[in-house]
Amino acid sequence: MNDLFDEALIARNRARALARNAPGSDFLLELTARELADRLSLVERRFEDAVELFGGTGLTAKAALATGKIERLQRIETDAAFGEEGQAVLATNYESVPLEPQSVNLILSPLALHLTNDTPGMLIQMRRALKPDGLLLAAIPGAGTLAELRDVLLAAETEIYGGASPRVVPFADIRDVGSLLQRAGFALPVIDEESFTVRYDHIFALMRDLKAMGMANPLLGRSRRPVSSRFFLRAAELYAERFADPDGRIRATFSIVFVSGWAPHESQQKPLKPGSAKMRLADALDPTRRDT
Template identity: 75%
Template sequence: MERLFDDRLIAANRRRALAAGNPGADFLLDIAAREIAERLALVERHFDDAVELHGGTGIAARTALATGKIGTMERVEVVRGFAGSDGTVREAAWETVPLEPQSVNLVLSPLALHLTNDTPGMLVQIRRALKPDGLFLAAIPGAGTLAELRDVLLTAEVELYGGASPRVVPFADIRDIGSLMQRAGFTLPVIDEENYPVRYDSIFPLMRDLKAMGMANPLLGRSRRPVGRSFFLRAAELYAERHADPDGRIRATFSFIYVSGWAAHESQQKPLKPGSAKMRLADALDPNRAAKD
């Protein structure tokens, strides 16, 4: 398996985000938390034991608890202090699900699975941790996220240095996520996507927000070559030229893929076995069938 991300750097970025103490930068987690909670509220079930995996500030856990659908909530983080100090946080390595098989009813993953080297393996770990008929809910940044930033950084680097290195992480397509859910053994998967355009005065507050979110570049293939002020000034010019609104403010797109899936249980609906249909498809689609009958 080819590794894309530096696990230690991801943990270090999250520690730095805690030290920076910029509460306004967690607005994307707030959005994901509200959406996950809304989906949870529609489920006619109560979940005795729930876990939030790598939720950063813990807003997704708190918002989900507020639905009244959950008994107890445990949170898992790479850095205990980053997730808070309420005594319900378990520290665990990135890409590790520190749960016993079939031990919880609900797992939440808000904006973390896009940074995993072995996403199929993570999904399998999550599914195994769920009790039969347990539910998995996630928000995953998808393809299209930060497309504008990727565009201008690539162009600026080629112009100034004659080549380019990865500066924005690759994001999965919604179809890829659907396939991975099926491969991991989840049943009744539901997947949809929402785009959130965010406007900034320039590229610089956008990059400050990303750093404050713990989202500085964690790619193993990132360039170690220092870039000067001219690089970022050129990127800012390109951003203003290519991705600005008439009022001069720039746009940054965040595309979130929302995922739900269940651990298998005998009570769940199952597709009919091949050959068990009572009517041929051709007959069902025949507009003259009623007249013939």
């Protein structure tokens, strides 16, 4: 399988974003942190050992700790600089989960899995690191994310240069995410998707935010050819024509797939064995049938 992403560039993009610390640029991570914490708060148990995996500024770790559901939490990042003063962060590369088998009860993965070359492998590493009946909570940008930006960059490059190169990363469909969880051996998976619309004055403000989030293009197949200001101006025109509201501001879509899955344990619910049902499906669906 050929790699899609430049792992070293991903790490550099994230480090630059951390160094800039642009105010308000972590709005998407903040939203995700709140949502994951809300879901964690509904779980009727406590987690002794938790991990936040590649959570950037640590907002998800803070929100999760605030629920009172976690005793200890370790942050894992691409650079120790992501740790705040007095806080240790375990540094590793972006394609690894440096945890012993069955060593933690909870893994939090906010907005990171969409940039892994071997996503099935990452999920398998996470499942192996979880103790039996341990929980994975993840948020993954899904299909539809930045669809408007993808559309106008493709149209502008085709119009000006007669061809196009990948400028927005591919995002997984929610059904593919569910399949990956099952392949990795997670039990009782729950998957849902929410879309958020963010409005900007123009395309350049959107692109600044993406860069400040560490989401600059990390695709190995990206074009290295310099593009002219004409390209970006044309993309801005197309964006305004196709995706602007009556007040002139443009829309950007972020679709987030929220995932939960458990490491298998004998106490968990099991599907019924084939043939063990007390009623035929045809009978259950028969509108003329009456229970007596």
